[in-house]
Amino acid sequence: MNYTENYKGVKIDVQAVNLDISEAVQAEIRASIDKLSRFTNNINALDVYFKNDGQGNNVTRVVSMRVGVPGPDVFAEERGEHWVTMLKAVTDKNIRQLQKGKD
Template identity: 55%
Template sequence: MNYTENYRGIKIDVQTHHVDVSDDVQQEIRNNIDKITRHTNDINFIDVYFKSEGTGSTMVSIVGMRVAIPGSDTFADDKGENWIPLLKSVTEKIIAQLKKTND
């Protein structure tokens, strides 16, 4: 399930690999974009990646996010079990990078 949307003037491209993204996760993506925009207004687009690796008890979920801003893009990813906590973790990593860039 890949999709693209325009959220508050920001193009969001969500790419998945054998994963269905629920409405709750889609809303969490938007909530996290709101958090990111508090730290920069110069976002060209955001790519979000969802992927599952392994099988059964070795299944790992992976979330990656690339925020395209003037200069160099910001990227973060994380691995774990649940999409929403992973999105929050990735967003925190992105915000930390943006703070370093703005200092």
């Protein structure tokens, strides 16, 4: 499932290879933009990638997020079991990178 939307002037591009993304996960992506916007008001785009890594019983879920801002973009990745939990973790990682960039 791939989809693109515009949320509060930010272009969201979601790519999920052979996966369906629930409304709850889509809502969490929007909440991530709200949270990131508290640390920078220059977000141009948000790219989120969902994938299952591995085969059989050794499948690991992976979420990657790239925040498009002026200058170098920030990027984070998280592995785990629950999409929403991993989205919150990559959002927090990206916030830390944005804060370091201000220093």
